[in-house]
Amino acid sequence: MMPLQIVPVVTPAELDRFIALSDRINAGDPNYVPPLRMERREALSPKKNPFFAHADVQLWLAIRDGRDVGRISAQIDHMAPPSPDGPHGHFGLICAEDDAAVFAALFETAESWLKARGCRRALGPFNLSINEEVGLLIDGFDTPPMVMMGHDPAYAGSRIEALGYAKAKDVFAYTSSFEHDLPEPVTRRVKRGPPPGLVLRPLDMHRYDAEVDALTDILNDAWSDNWGFTPVTEAETRQLAIALKPVIDPRLTWFAEIDGDVAGFVVFLPNVNAAIADLKGRLLPFGWARLLWRLKVRRVKSIRVPLMGVKRRHARTQKGIMAPFHLVHIARSQARALGYRHCEMSWILEDNTAMRGILDALGARIYKTYRIYHKPLA
Template identity: 35%
Template sequence: MSEIITVSTKKQLASFIDFPHDLHANDVNYVPELFIAQRDLLTPGKHPFYEHSQIQLFLAYENGKIVGRIAAINNTNHNKVYQAKDGFFGFFDCIEDQKVANLLVSAAEEWLTGKGLTKVLGPVNFSTNETCGLLIEGFDGPPVLMMPYNPPYYLPLLEKIGFVKNVDLRAYRYTAGNYNDRSVGLIDKLEERLQRNDIVIRKINMKDFKNEREAIRAVYNKAWDKNLGFVPLTDKEFDYMANDMKLILDPDFCVLAEQKGRIVGFALALPDINQIQIKIKRGRLFPTGLIKLLTGKKKVDGIRILLLGVIDGYRKMGIEACLYGHIIKSFAAKNMKYAEASWTLDHNDMVNKPIENIGGQLYRKYRTLEKAI
């Protein structure tokens, strides 16, 4: 007999965070999230998301054993921006059982309708600024940093409940020596042209991180496509995300375009520390996880190209190519073995074609789903 409970205690929250470790215990591609990071993300008062929005966590039990989890998410900032009544689901994990999946989704939908919402989308873990999407193609390896992972049976489970495609997301892969470095060769000429417009390309100044962070935030909130429901981050949300990333940031992979002291574009790649996290049992930093993280950081030989944005009025000037070229230069100089560019919208040819022209191979796809409630 299956039952659903609402998560309301620290012990239940720990069980919610730990469930995927047990579910995917025999999956060699599964990467455990760090417990402390997940705990803070899911605890009201710890993360600035809760200053404007709400979530409710649910666990499914069968004969006293956890068999599934889900989060219902009311992102009020999203609904203000889009004048919508959208709810979201995230943190979805479930055994391969349709009845359990039905119960989990029903619990989330009931909570969302109680908030006056009329549609549910997901999976998104808070918003598209965080991990989102369901893996639908490319199950042959572990995910890279901050990308989702799930077994193939999740999609049919959700489709049988009535979910349909919202949008597909792409991930491209580059491997060392197997990409077109033409953009690198063009950098000098492009930068000369940009400099005539007082635009310079430079690395982030880590000694002035606070001011750099604030300047990048303005670009981040202006540069992103709204096709997938992008919502600008609040100052506190962006600072929270930036301070997390700072812990692993390599300044050679954070490149800014600046005009007369104003940041107009930036590109960011982060080391794929999932190479280390996959070895950290149940995401616990203690007693040995922290040592693995600290000693393994220098050995990471892959990156995720996470962000590349240029504000309106500065696009198609060659800034994007210069930013990407600098990332490729650092990739080669540091003898990295692979890079993933993710994610991009499936239909966004303006972004996808240049990635393919440089030699990016489409190797994974993700999907967000939607359903009227």
């Protein structure tokens, strides 16, 4: 067997190889969706992605006999919360052929980089942030991933566990069909209308930047008690908002105001993955036209709820408890009228009992599980 090289990604050409590798590794998987390469370049660019402003990041390629056979990232997010186990770093973007030696060499390289910078524990995968794609798919390989969700080969989990990594947390993706009404107890409650003082309103595209700022404030407050919570910066949400603006539909994004305070929101995002699955990661020369036609005219049939939250000071009040049900009901009704047939609500931490209780009450069920691993670094 030819010797294996692990080389840092430095040049634009190497970055392109890093991005393209996942398409080749997953070429035989009918449920894999090639990501848009332009979007991946921006996500991995220190000039374009605000995450790099508060994180150190390094990418590597594994090469054997002149052929790329694996990749990995290591990153230290300086905004991540401190750990009782001491400083920790993250790994991510793991993708490799089903070869124990390749996985071992990639992780040894990433771990050495983290240890040299004082980290005592490795945690991941995060691609690149805990506020982006997280976890390795361990259950639910039989369906394609929704927009901004990952998809991994079935062998990857066992390869990572063989290197001493254990479960830190599982996160779930829930699915819900629009073919049926919400469960009767929920339907009965929302048909009474919002309680006095709870007002629902759609996203105002004329005040888009201010609406994004309000969403960021709610998000950082509502999620602050979650495991691993790392604040989302205004620059990060602004960048995401710019990227998503062409596909955001104000009829599918709603805010809840409680006694005049903008206190909650829900975002239903058209499943762009269903529109790009056959574009092979390329928007040129005709990909943009196909994408927009499929999203705006033909419409995809699936939708994802990537973000929902209510400020903590309202969360245990009657109005705060009812807000998520009214938000989902009105956005879901709009989505159903627009022709969407089912949605994914993700991702949800396994110990987020409040959100899981809401999803259970809404009749949603778990259909994908992603695992976050950790390992002490000696």
